[in-house]
Amino acid sequence: MTMSNKLKTYTLHNYKTIPQISLLSDEMIEAIEVVGHVLPFKTNNYVIDKLIDWSQIETDPMFTLTFPRKEMLQKRHYNAVKKLLDRGADQAALGKKIEEIRMELNPNPAGQEHNVPEMDGIKLKGIQHKYPETILFFPSQGQTCHAYCSFCFRWPQFGGMPDMKFAMNEADLLARYLLKNEKVTDVLFTGGDPLTMSTRILSSYINVLLQPEFKNIHSIRIGTKALSYWPYRFTTDKDSDELLKLFEKVVKAGKNMAIQAHFNHPAELKTDEVMQAIKKIRATGAQIRTQSPVLKNINDKPEIWAEMWRKQVDLGCIPYYMFVARDTGSKRYFELPLDKCWNVFRRAYRQVSGLCRTVRGPSMSCEPGKVQVLGVQEVQGEKVYVLRFLQGRDPKWVDVPFFAKYDPKATWFDQLEPAFGKERFFFEEDEQSDLI
Ligand SMILES: *Cc1c(COP(=O)(O)O)cnc(C)c1O
Numbered sequence: 001m002t003m004s005n006k007l008k009t010y011t012l013h014n015y016k017t018i019p020q021i022s023l024l025s026d027e028m029i030e031a032i033e034v035v036g037h038v039l040p041f042k043t044n045n046y047v048i049d050k051l052i053d054w055s056q057i058e059t060d061p062m063f064t065l066t067f068p069r070k071e072m073l074q075k076r077h078y079n080a081v082k083k084l085l086d087r088g089a090d091q092a093a094l095g096k097k098i099e100e101i102r103m104e105l106n107p108n109p110a111g112q113e114h115n116v117p118e119m120d121g122i123k124l125k126g127i128q129h130k131y132p133e134t135i136l137f138f139p140s141q142g143q144t145c146h147a148y149c150s151f152c153f154r155w156p157q158f159g160g161m162p163d164m165k166f167a168m169n170e171a172d173l174l175a176r177y178l179l180k181n182e183k184v185t186d187v188l189f190t191g192g193d194p195l196t197m198s199t200r201i202l203s204s205y206i207n208v209l210l211q212p213e214f215k216n217i218h219s220i221r222i223g224t225k226a227l228s229y230w231p232y233r234f235t236t237d238k239d240s241d242e243l244l245k246l247f248e249k250v251v252k253a254g255k256n257m258a259i260q261a262h263f264n265h266p267a268e269l270k271t272d273e274v275m276q277a278i279k280k281i282r283a284t285g286a287q288i289r290t291q292s293p294v295l296k297n298i299n300d301k302p303e304i305w306a307e308m309w310r311k312q313v314d315l316g317c318i319p320y321y322m323f324v325a326r327d328t329g330s331k332r333y334f335e336l337p338l339d340k341c342w343n344v345f346r347r348a349y350r351q352v353s354g355l356c357r358t359v360r361g362p363s364m365s366c367e368p369g370k371v372q373v374l375g376v377q378e379v380q381g382e383k384v385y386v387l388r389f390l391q392g393r394d395p396k397w398v399d400v401p402f403f404a405k406y407d408p409k410a411t412w413f414d415q416l417e418p419a420f421g422k423e424r425f426f427f428e429e430d431e432q433s434d435l436i
């Protein structure tokens with residue numbers, strides 16, 4: 001019998017015990033050591049044995065998603081850490097430098113701290129409430145992941161920067177907050193990865209929401225990478241059956257149970273393990289919606305997305321979002337101009353059936369909302385980006401097309417300027433137009 005479904009975790013401290021590691025060059029090992037001190041790194045035996053193609057590690061997207069590469073840090077940052085490591089600097093000096101570099105990498109993008117609500121004078125650090133209908137809930141036990149994605153914007157939550165942790169222990173506070181905010185229909189459990197929690201703890205949060213006084217809550221969503229990085233969570237882990245029963249219970253209570261699964265590449269959808277896990281989840285009546293950022297060196301070709309969406313629909317999943325990579329961490333290595341993101345999207349979108357076209361994107365989750373790049377056009381002789389809000393801090397902004405000056409280099413919303421010589425975007429105007 002194979003024991004591959006028994007979890008083995010690897011981090012900077014023990015990755016050298018991975019059998020395949022002998023295939024790496026000295027340069028690649030050095031990069032793991034240096035970059036791994038700044039950007040937290042963690043993987044497991046499923047990713048190592050089933051997802052990475054070890055015959056082409058120089059370019060394999062699953063390897064790149066898993067292991068730090070040299071180019072993920074700026075040269076000056078890389079050299080500074082390397083120098084300290086080479087001369088065997090003490091922990092204090094090393095720690096200080098690492099902290100300094102992390103602060104330069106925009107550890108808390110999109111003004112997330114602005115979305116933390118207050119109740120009775122207490123800041124609810126485990127909740128973000130930005131859009132009226134949906135709250136994000138960060139259960140404190142779920143602030144880690146089965147494996148870390150090297151591009152992840154949540155990295156400060158993992159690597160021991162406790163004051164950045166959005167954590168809240170009590171299901172009780174969540175419940176009280178929801179009772180006071182009747183417009184909320186969706187609770188989205190997020191992290192880290194909430195499915196790193198035991199089913200018992202997860203149930204303690206979810207069961208509350210199934211009580212009759214929470215009839216306003218229509219959907220319970222869980223954002224997770226477990227399907228991709230640890231599908232045994234749904235099949236052979238010791239509390240996997242209880243987890244499936246929990247999903248079933250939510251569905252039986254008349255609520256929508258939605259798994260928001262994070263897949264970056266078709267390779268993640270091809271193992272027997274993931275296919276079996278998807279089947280089991282679907283059999284509970286839960287839905288699986290899929291999302292991913294578009295990333296250079298990983299999935300920056302339309303064919304990859306078309307294949308991914310088709311495969312997802314074949315397996316009964318619903319393509320949901322294509323994101324633009326956040327302006328944080330190793331973004332430099334993964335970022336693509338907005339023009340390129342849109343071209344990947346539309347060239348993929350046009351070759352798939354309508355059942356795949358539930359997907360929306362490319363979308364930037366930025367301070368005013370989720371901004372979709374609808375495309376590049378020429379209007380009255382000026383080349384512009386056509387944009388719209390998929391979600392807005394003010395719901396009135398949603399679905400109103402607006403324009404930004406075309407900039408071939410821009411990779412994020414804050415680099416764009418209003419088109420047609422305007423000073424401000426429409427949502428920044430004091431007196432907003434009649435249109436909204
Ligand atoms: C994306 C997001 C949501 C969920 O938005 P949907 O479009 O409903 O999936 C909720 N809150 C925040 C802060 C978000 O960024």
Ligand code: SF4
Binds near residue numbers: 145149155
């Ligand atoms: S699974 Fe999500 S939260 Fe976890 S490391 Fe990956 S992108 Fe970040």
